[in-house]
Amino acid sequence: MIVFVIKLLFAMTAADPCDVIGPKWKQLDPIVSDSCYFFSGKEKTFAKAEARCADKAPSYGSHLVQIDNAGENQMIAGAITKTSWIGAHLVSGSWEWVGSGVAVTYNNWHSNEPNDHKDDEDCVQIYTDGFWNDQRCSKTIHYICEASLEASTPKTFRIRKPSYYAQRHQCFDTRNSLIALLCARNTPVC
Ligand SMILES: [Ca+2]
Numbered sequence: 001m002i003v004f005v006i007k008l009l010f011a012m013t014a015a016d017p018c019d020v021i022g023p024k025w026k027q028l029d030p031i032v033s034d035s036c037y038f039f040s041g042k043e044k045t046f047a048k049a050e051a052r053c054a055d056k057a058p059s060y061g062s063h064l065v066q067i068d069n070a071g072e073n074q075m076i077a078g079a080i081t082k083t084s085w086i087g088a089h090l091v092s093g094s095w096e097w098v099g100s101g102v103a104v105t106y107n108n109w110h111s112n113e114p115n116d117h118k119d120d121e122d123c124v125q126i127y128t129d130g131f132w133n134d135q136r137c138s139k140t141i142h143y144i145c146e147a148s149l150e151a152s153t154p155k156t157f158r159i160r161k162p163s164y165y166a167q168r169h170q171c172f173d174t175r176n177s178l179i180a181l182l183c184a185r186n187t188p189v190c
């Protein structure tokens with residue numbers, strides 16, 4: 001019985017659609033956002049964190065997280081245990097998202113922030129309570145990456161079985177999508 005429950009839990013865990021990017025990518029709440037998120041185990045400067053994010057899953061448009069609304073902010077805050085970099089930074093006097101270059105519209109600044117302490121705080125960190133602080137970009141802290149399954153470059157699959165079909169980066173089976181996904185994760189042939 002215990003083995004069965006463990007197997008069942010594993011099957012449920014394996015069904016995370018973000019598994020196709022890598023084992024540490026998680027979909028948090030698909031009702032809030034269908035993005036995939038990566039929470040670092042290491043601390044880096046803002047620039048190195050963004051470089052690491054961009055390098056992790058380029059075909060899925062990975063960058064430091066872009067928080068677009070209160071729902072996403074609350075979801076992220078609920079998932080972190082350490083103060084972490086988000087993708088907002090100051091460019092020519094305006095806050096913008098490092099991945100997309102779009103202006104920061106939603107924000108959740110802590111009271112009295114951004115204060116640009118010592119005239120040297122051009123990058124944004126999120127506290128575990130969800131509030132933001134501008135911080136020295138050279139500080140080394142944890143970071144959060146975001147990637148999108150939608151942004152992925154379509155992968156070409158060689159279709160072996162008549163019931164299988166390819167869609168974007170994934171390979172599906174008309175009878176059992178989970179099996180095809182497991183197949184697709186390991187090989188471009190399905
Ligand atoms: Ca986002």
Ligand SMILES: [Ca+2]
Nearest residue numbers: 115116133134
């Ligand atoms: Ca500050």
